[in-house]
Every structure is written in C-alpha cells, then in structure tokens.
Amino acid sequence: MKLWKIMAVSALVFSGSALATTYNGGDNHGGGGDPSTPVFQTTSWNSEIQIYQSGTANVANATQNTAQNSLTSIGQYGYKNNASTTQDGNKSSLTLGQYGDYNNASLLQTADKSKLQVSQNGSSNYVNATQTANGSLVSIQQYGNANQAYAAQH
Numbered sequence: 001m002k003l004w005k006i007m008a009v010s011a012l013v014f015s016g017s018a019l020a021t022t023y024n025g026g027d028n029h030g031g032g033g034d035p036s037t038p039v040f041q042t043t044s045w046n047s048e049i050q051i052y053q054s055g056t057a058n059v060a061n062a063t064q065n066t067a068q069n070s071l072t073s074i075g076q077y078g079y080k081n082n083a084s085t086t087q088d089g090n091k092s093s094l095t096l097g098q099y100g101d102y103n104n105a106s107l108l109q110t111a112d113k114s115k116l117q118v119s120q121n122g123s124s125n126y127v128n129a130t131q132t133a134n135g136s137l138v139s140i141q142q143y144g145n146a147n148q149a150y151a152a153q154h
Contacts, residue, residue, distance in 0.1 A: 046068045046069055046070075047064050047067045047068060047069065047070045047071070047072075048070075048071050048072070049062045049064060049071075049072045049073075050071070050072070050073045050074070051074045051075075052074070052075045052076070053075075053076045053077075054076070054077045054078075055076065055077055055078045055079050055081070056079050056080070057079060057080045058076040058078070058079075058080065058081045058082075058083075059081070059082045059083070060074045060076060060082075060083045060084075061083065061084045061085070062074055062083075062085045062086075062087075063085065063086045063087070064086075064087045064088070065086070065087075065088045066088055066090075067087045067088055067089060067090060067092065068090045068091070069090060069091045070087055070089060070090060070091060070092045070093065070094075071092075071093045071094070071095075072085055072087050072094045072095075073093075073094070073095045073096070074095075074096045074097075075096070075097045075098070076097075076098045076103075077097075077098070077099045077100075078098065078099060078100045078101045078103070079101040079102070080101060080102050081098040081100075081101070081102070081103045081104070082103070082104045082105070083096055083098065083104075083105050083106075083107075084105070084106045084107070085105075085106075085107045085108075085109075086107070086108045086109070087108075087109045087110075088109070088110040089109050089110055089111045089112045089113075089114055089134075090112045090113070091112060091113045092109055092111060092112060092113060092114045092115065092116075093114075093115045093116070093117075094107060094109050094115075094116045094117075095115075095116070095117040095118070096117075096118045096119075097118070097119045097120070098119075098120045098125075099119075099120065099121045099122075100120070100121060100122045100123045100125070101123045101124075102123050102124045103120045103122075103123070103124070103125045103126070104125070104126045104127075105118055105120065105126070105127045105128075105129075106127070106128045106129075107127075107128075107129050107130075108129070108130045108131070109130075109131045109132075110131070110132050111131050111132050111133050111134045111135070111136055111153075112134045112135070113134055113135045114131055114133065114134060114135060114136045114137065114138075115136075115137045115138070115139075116129055116131050116137075116138045117137075117138070117139050117140070118139075118140045118141075119140070119141045119142070120141075120142045120147075121141075121142065121143045121144075122142065122143060122144045122145045122147070123145045123146075124145055124146045125142045125144075125145070125146065125147045125148070126147070126148045126149070127140055127142065127148070127149045127150075127151075128149075128150050128151075129149075129150070129151040129152075130151070130152045130153070131151075131152075131153045132153070132154050133153045133154055136153055138151050138153055
C-alpha cells in the first residue's frame with residue numbers, strides 16, 4: 001500500500017486542510033445550516049491534497065489553484081484506476097473513492113463553500129462532474145460495472 005500526502009505552500013496558494021465537514025446552523029467559518037454547504041474546522045494549513053492508492057497501476061492527478069481552506073481527497077483501490085481533479089473553490093471539499101478496476105473520474109470544482117463527492121465500486125465505471133455553483137453539493141455513487149455518470153451544476 002502506498003500513502004501519499006501532498007501539501008504545497010506557495011506565495012499565491014497556501015496549503016492546508018479543511019478536514020471536518022460537519023454541518024450546523026452556527027456561524028462557524030462562514031458556513032450556514034444548509035446541508036449542501038459544508039462547515040469546516042481548519043487547521044494551520046489553508047488547503048490540503050490527500051492521495052491514497054492501494055493496488056497496481058493507479059494514476060491520480062490532483063490540482064488546487066487559489067483554493068483556500070479546501071480539501072481534495074482521492075482514494076483508489078484496485079487496478080488501473082485513473083483520477084484527475086481540479087479544485088479552485090474556497091472552503092470546499094472534493095472527495096473521490098474508486099474501488100475496483102479500470103475506473104475513471106474527471107472532476108472540476110470552482111465553487112466556494114461547496115462539496116463534490118464521488119464513489120465508484122466495480123469495474124470500468126466513468127464519471128465526469130463539474131460544479132461552479134457556490135454553496136452546492138454534488139454526490140455520485142455508482143455500483144456495478146460499466147456505469148457512466150455526468151453531472152454539471154452551474
């Protein structure tokens with residue numbers, strides 16, 4: 001098993017984490033009571049990318065541009081899974097889990113205070129999700145083989 005935890009700090013983008021995604025109606029880090037708007041408890045980092053892969057020939061490409069207080073988390077378990085993610089939103093969360101073989105995901109989130117989560121279980125599944133609406137939620141779960149899902153929320 002391989003565990004890669006990548007944290008990058010630069011002059012334009014500060015790295016860090018927004019690990020807790022609890023919801024409440026309080027005034028906690030700018031969130032609201034709406035379940036589609038995650039409320040984050042941040043650490044000393046501003047944004048964080050986590051990649052965990054177990055299996056063989058899995059490929060993950062994660063990018064965060066100008067994302068502050070955001071988390072990108074990718075977990076791939078199996079053979080020849082492919083993931084490509086880009087997150088530009090502030091106080092947002094992007095989570096991808098692929099279990100099985102030959103799964104493919106391409107995710108883009110440019111929304112603030114939003115959550116995009118995908119789980120694929122099986123083989124040869126494909127998902128392409130784009131979210132640009134602030135304070136929104138996209139959740140996709142696929143079980144079985146050769147499923148395809150496309151989502152766009154503007």
